[in-house]
Amino acid sequence: MVPISWYLIFAAALFCIGLFGVLARKNAIAILMGIELMLNAVNINLVAFWRYGTPRDISGQAFAVMVFAVAAAEVAVGLALFISVYRRRRTVAADEIDLLKW
Amino acid sequence: MTIESLVWFIPLPPLLAFFIIILITNRWKRASHVIAIGAAMLSWLASMAIYWYANQVEHLGEHPISSSIPWLPIGDTWLTVGVQIDPLAAVTLFFVAWTVLMIFIYSVGYHNYGQPKGDHDRPGIPPHGATISDVQGHMHKVPSIEPMYSRFFAFIGLFAFGMYLLVISDNLLTLFIGWEIMGLCSYLLIGFWYAKLSARAAMIKAFLTTRVGDVFMLLGIAYLYSVTGTLNYRDILHNPEVLHELGTTASGFLGLSVAGLVGLLLFIGAVGKSAQWPLHVWLPDAMEGPTPVSAMIHAATMVSAGVYLTLRIFPLLATGMEHGHLTPTMQVVAFIGAFTALFAATIAIAQNDIKRVLAYSTISQLGFMFAAIGIGAYIAAAFHLVMHAFFKALLFLGSGSVIHGVEHGVFHTGENVDPQDMFNMGGLRKKMPITFITFLIGGLALAGFPLITAGFWSKDEIFADAFGHNHTAVFITLALAALLTAYYTMRQITLTFLGEPRSKAADHASENVWTMTVPLIILAIFSLVLGWVGIPEDFPVVGNIIPNYAHEFVGETLLVEPKPVTFNFVPLITSIVVSLGGLGLGWLVYRKTKAGAADPQERVLGAVYTLLQNKYYFDELYDFLFVRPAYWVAEKFSYLWMDRKIIDGFLNWIAHLTSLIGNFLRNFIDMPIINGFGDWIGESTKKLSAILRPIQTGRIQQYMILALVTVAGFTALFYYLLVYGR
Amino acid sequence: MTIDQILFILVAAATLGAALLVVTSRNLIHAALWLIVSLFGISIFYVFLNAGFLAVVQVVVYIGAIAILMIFAIMLTRRVADTPGPRFNSNWIWAVLISVVLFGTISWIISSWPGINGTKPGLVEAFDPVQKLGVALVSPEAYVIPFELASVLLLAALIGAIIVAWERE
Numbered sequence: 002m003v004p005i006s007w008y009l010i011f012a013a014a015l016f017c018i019g020l021f022g023v024l025a026r027k028n029a030i031a032i033l034m035g036i037e038l039m040l041n042a043v044n045i046n047l048v049a050f051w052r053y054g055t056p057r058d059i060s061g062q063a064f065a066v067m068v069f070a071v072a073a074a075e076v077a078v079g080l081a082l083f084i085s086v087y088r089r090r091r092t093v094a095a096d097e098i099d100l101l102k103w
Numbered sequence: 104m105t106i107e108s109l110v111w112f113i114p115l116p117p118l119l120a121f122f123i124i125i126l127i128t129n130r131w132k133r134a135s136h137v138i139a140i141g142a143a144m145l146s147w148l149a150s151m152a153i154y155w156y157a158n159q160v161e162h163l164g165e166h167p168i169s170s171s172i173p174w175l176p177i178g179d180t181w182l183t184v185g186v187q188i189d190p191l192a193a194v195t196l197f198f199v200a201w202t203v204l205m206i207f208i209y210s211v212g213y214h215n216y217g218q219p220k221g222d223h224d225r226p227g228i229p230p231h232g233a234t235i236s237d238v239q240g241h242m243h244k245v246p247s248i249e250p251m252y253s254r255f256f257a258f259i260g261l262f263a264f265g266m267y268l269l270v271i272s273d274n275l276l277t278l279f280i281g282w283e284i285m286g287l288c289s290y291l292l293i294g295f296w297y298a299k300l301s302a303r304a305a306m307i308k309a310f311l312t313t314r315v316g317d318v319f320m321l322l323g324i325a326y327l328y329s330v331t332g333t334l335n336y337r338d339i340l341h342n343p344e345v346l347h348e349l350g351t352t353a354s355g356f357l358g359l360s361v362a363g364l365v366g367l368l369l370f371i372g373a374v375g376k377s378a379q380w381p382l383h384v385w386l387p388d389a390m391e392g393p394t395p396v397s398a399m400i401h402a403a404t405m406v407s408a409g410v411y412l413t414l415r416i417f418p419l420l421a422t423g424m425e426h427g428h429l430t431p432t433m434q435v436v437a438f439i440g441a442f443t444a445l446f447a448a449t450i451a452i453a454q455n456d457i458k459r460v461l462a463y464s465t466i467s468q469l470g471f472m473f474a475a476i477g478i479g480a481y482i483a484a485a486f487h488l489v490m491h492a493f494f495k496a497l498l499f500l501g502s503g504s505v506i507h508g509v510e511h512g513v514f515h516t517g518e519n520v521d522p523q524d525m526f527n528m529g530g531l532r533k534k535m536p537i538t539f540i541t542f543l544i545g546g547l548a549l550a551g552f553p554l555i556t557a558g559f560w561s562k563d564e565i566f567a568d569a570f571g572h573n574h575t576a577v578f579i580t581l582a583l584a585a586l587l588t589a590y591y592t593m594r595q596i597t598l599t600f601l602g603e604p605r606s607k608a609a610d611h612a613s614e615n616v617w618t619m620t621v622p623l624i625i626l627a628i629f630s631l632v633l634g635w636v637g638i639p640e641d642f643p644v645v646g647n648i649i650p651n652y653a654h655e656f657v658g659e660t661l662l663v664e665p666k667p668v669t670f671n672f673v674p675l676i677t678s679i680v681v682s683l684g685g686l687g688l689g690w691l692v693y694r695k696t697k698a699g700a701a702d703p704q705e706r707v708l709g710a711v712y713t714l715l716q717n718k719y720y721f722d723e724l725y726d727f728l729f730v731r732p733a734y735w736v737a738e739k740f741s742y743l744w745m746d747r748k749i750i751d752g753f754l755n756w757i758a759h760l761t762s763l764i765g766n767f768l769r770n771f772i773d774m775p776i777i778n779g780f781g782d783w784i785g786e787s788t789k790k791l792s793a794i795l796r797p798i799q800t801g802r803i804q805q806y807m808i809l810a811l812v813t814v815a816g817f818t819a820l821f822y823y824l825l826v827y828g829r
Numbered sequence: 830m831t832i833d834q835i836l837f838i839l840v841a842a843a844t845l846g847a848a849l850l851v852v853t854s855r856n857l858i859h860a861a862l863w864l865i866v867s868l869f870g871i872s873i874f875y876v877f878l879n880a881g882f883l884a885v886v887q888v889v890v891y892i893g894a895i896a897i898l899m900i901f902a903i904m905l906t907r908r909v910a911d912t913p914g915p916r917f918n919s920n921w922i923w924a925v926l927i928s929v930v931l932f933g934t935i936s937w938i939i940s941s942w943p944g945i946n947g948t949k950p951g952l953v954e955a956f957d958p959v960q961k962l963g964v965a966l967v968s969p970e971a972y973v974i975p976f977e978l979a980s981v982l983l984l985a986a987l988i989g990a991i992i993v994a995w996e997r998e
Contacts, residue, residue, distance in 0.1 A: 003837050006940070007837060007841075008874075008878075009939050010935075010936055010939060011845070013936060015844065016932075017929070017932040017935075018845065018848045018849055018852060018928070019848070020928050021924050021927075022851065022852030023807065024811075024920065024924030024927065024928075025852070025918060025921035025924035025925070027914065027917060027918050030857060030902055030906065031916075032804070034860060034861070034864050034899065035851075035852055038848050038851065038852075041871045041891070045874055048878050048880050049878060051878075052878045059958060059961040059962050059965045059971075062880055062958060062965075063972045063975070065880070065883055066883070069886060070979040073890055073894065073895060073986075074982050074985075075986070076895045076899070077898065077986050077987070077990045078986050078990050078993065080898055080902040081990035081994035082994075083906060085994055087905070088996070091908070093906045095804055095918065096800075096802045096804070096918050098802075099801025099802050100801060102799060102800055102801030103796045103797070103801075802918070804920065808920050811931075812923065812927060815927065815934075
């Protein structure tokens with residue numbers, strides 16, 4: 002009896018929390034965590050629409066599987082990058098990595 | 104090839120020779136003289152062919168050999184130029200061809216072809232001799248070859264072109280072109296040895312003086328053209344209607360008719376070119392040039408061009424002449440001619456330089472010719488022109504031979520005497536026999552020795568005409584001039600050839616090479632026999648043996664053939680008396696002149712002698728009247744005041760003004776406004792960028808925030824505009 | 830209020846609470862652990878939505894791999910004797926603002942959507958999404974190509990991560 006709107010609003014809230022984490026946190030890995038939250042919110046959205054929309058057509062789940070794969074790949078590369086940056090700069094604070102500053 | 108194209112061909116070989124020598128063979132002396140003499144020979148051949156042909160034609164005066172081409176388009180019509188051989192042109196062509204060829208050949212020897220190069224010779228100074236050693240090792244000084252040998256032949260080639268062009272042309276324009284070319288060559292050749300200051304002064308004097316005459320001549324030509332619309336001889340001078348028209352229209356100037364004024368103006372050109380008083384001052388100084396130049400240009404051809412022109416325009420001068428009453432222009436011509444004849448003869452008797460005597464003699468004889476034209480004795484003037492060309496060329500070439508011989512003596516003995524001063528000569532008849540005989544023949548012709556010389560017949564003709572038409576003043580003046588002519592001629596011959604040598608140089612003089620003596624011989628033959636073509640028909644004893652070719656042939660040139668004057672003993676006796684008397688007097692006075700002696704005339708004439716020797720101080724007069732003021736105008740007025748002060752001052756003022764304007768523009772417009780604007784743009788860009796630069800912090804979180812805020816803003820905007828505002 | 834709704838609210842609150850703690854924890858290890866909690870909550874939601882396979886995959890991949898990886902990374906990039914610095918950077922107010930605005934916008938859009946109160950359709954008995962998912966992922970008329978591409982992507986990420994993090998001597 003849960004209307005879809007609840008899932009959607011929940012996903013939106015989770016998304017916004019994740020966005021806040023991306024924009025506001027200093028530590029780069031914390032930013033990655035925010036990104037994870039955002040991706041999960043998107044997944045929830047996808048699966049909710051699948052379930053409430055066309056449950057016979059498995060496309061929604063397949064899409065969500067793809068999102069999983071992409072998220073995993075992205076985290077792996079991102080963390081590798083952070084480790085590399087840490088080795089050079091001895092810091093992972095996002096606002097200290099500002100070589101592109103004018 | 105038609106006979107007309109042969110006429111066109113005549114002036115071309117010398118012109119080609121000029122160009123070839125100048126451009127190609129300047130370094131090779133033999134090639135140059137071969138080309139030049141070859142060209143002269145070609146022109147001579149063509150001239151003789153034309154002359155022979157012209158004598159075959161019946162009534163050449165009515166049907167001259169002519170050919171013309173349209174040359175210059177003027178408005179609707181064309182100015183045609185062309186050639187015309189009528190009797191006057193034919194006889195002129197005859198003597199021009201002969202004298203030119205003789206002088207070309209003579210120049211080879213005169214400029215010492217075949218001699219070694221001189222010790223200190225440079226182009227621009229006369230050759231000063233080369234030192235060679237003979238078989239015994241003695242050092243001799245011998246004449247050296249002229250360094251500018253080829254250049255000489257090039258210039259006389261160009262000159263020959265000019266003269267031939269003048270003779271064969273059928274209109275006043277090409278005549279004037281030939282006239283001016285000859286003037287140029289005269290200038291170049293008088294100053295041939297351009298390193299000599301006297302030669303440079305003489306060349307400028309000659310050019311400027313003849314220029315004065317040429318200005319008036321050009322005025323005459325222009326005036327004639329403006330009145331008649333043509334310059335062709337046939338259309339004006341052979342056309343009775345045109346002549347009558349010109350003769351009766353008043354020109355409004357000095358009461359002369361148009362014909363009279365044109366004739367007067369053209370005559371002034373002839374005065375300049377033929378060195379008549381008052382424009383006579385250049386000819387004696389022109390003796391600075393090499394002797395072949397003096398012979399060709401200043402005796403035989405160029406100065407004859409003035410007489411030729413006056414003969415040509417005789418119809419213009421004589422139109423309006425009724426019953427022997429001379430027109431005003433003819434009176435002027437006769438006066439100038441007669442006056443100059445006497446004037447120059449008086450100066451000639453006091454000159455010591457062998458060439459100067461001949462120069463004044465030329466002026467005097469030309470005066471005879473002009474006087475003859477002035478009194479209407481057309482045939483006599485033409486006749487004397489042809490005769491004079493031969494014997495005057497002979498005399499000049501002879502004097503060149505004498506100077507050469509004495510110079511040889513100067514080199515041999517090392518004596519420092521002027522080889523041209525007759526008082527340093529004497530006894531040369533033994534040392535230079537060929538020169539002596541030919542010079543004697545020429546001198547006798549000049550003096551008018553009776554019966555056997557050409558000069559006698561032509562001068563007698565003039566006297567007969569003057570007396571026969573009752574021009575007594577002219578007759579007496581000319582008779583006096585003839586007396587003086589004979590006198591100074593014999594003076595010259597006696598001082599130069601007779602008696603004993605008055606200097607060591609004269610003692611060691613020697614005869615010259617064949618290239619110099621053969622032309623002398625040929626010209627001498629002409630001087631003897633040529634006069635016989637003009638024996639009047641009613642002359643006692645010898646008249647009528649040969650037809651009077653001069654009257655018959657040359658007379659056809661005019662519309663109305665002049666009638667020969669009836670024979671009278673008075674002019675004949677006068678002519679014989681003045682001739683023999685003058686010759687005898689000259690011999691008597693000078694036969695015993697010793698070395699270092701003064702001229703006997705000095706004692707007899709006293710102050711008059713000084714006056715004559717200084718040529719009546721005309722040079723000094725002209726210098727005071729014309730030359731100094733000209734220099735003053737050039738220097739003080741034109742140069743210092745006009746040019747430097749006014750023109751330069753004006754230009755400097757403009758420059759100053761321009762720089763003021765420039766500075767103003769720079770300081771008040773360029774720097775503040777334009778530079779300032781450019782600088783302002785740069786500065787403001789820097790300031791703007793300094794303001795905007797901090798956006799790039801390098802922190803991606805800030806970038807993302809900025810992006811999202813912007814997206815949110817735009818979304819709201821679009822939503823409002825597209826959805827809500829609907 | 831049915832039992833579904835109550836359960837939903839409970840799990841949602843827990844997940845959101847854990848998420849908030851993820852983004853506001855000073856200690857990164859704590860944040861990672863709270864992340865694990867919220868991921869777990871997400872997987873419960875998958876169960877609610879009859880996507881059992883996804884729920885298990887969520888636990889295995891996200892929690893078992895990604896979260897653990899993050900903990901590794903945190904450990905590797907920690908400075909010894911490091912007091913945790915400030916949590917937020919200087920722009921956190923803007924971040925709050927944007928999040929709130931975004932949330933409000935999305936909510937408002939969702940509420941104005943007609944299908945807002947749509948309920949779950951009924952399920953056919955013997956509904957086995959796992960088998961269907963499996964078939965879909967390898968069937969050429971379905972999603973085999975994205976599947977293969979995803980595997981290539983993972984390979985690329987694998988190699989890339991190794992190279993990026995390779996320690997240069």
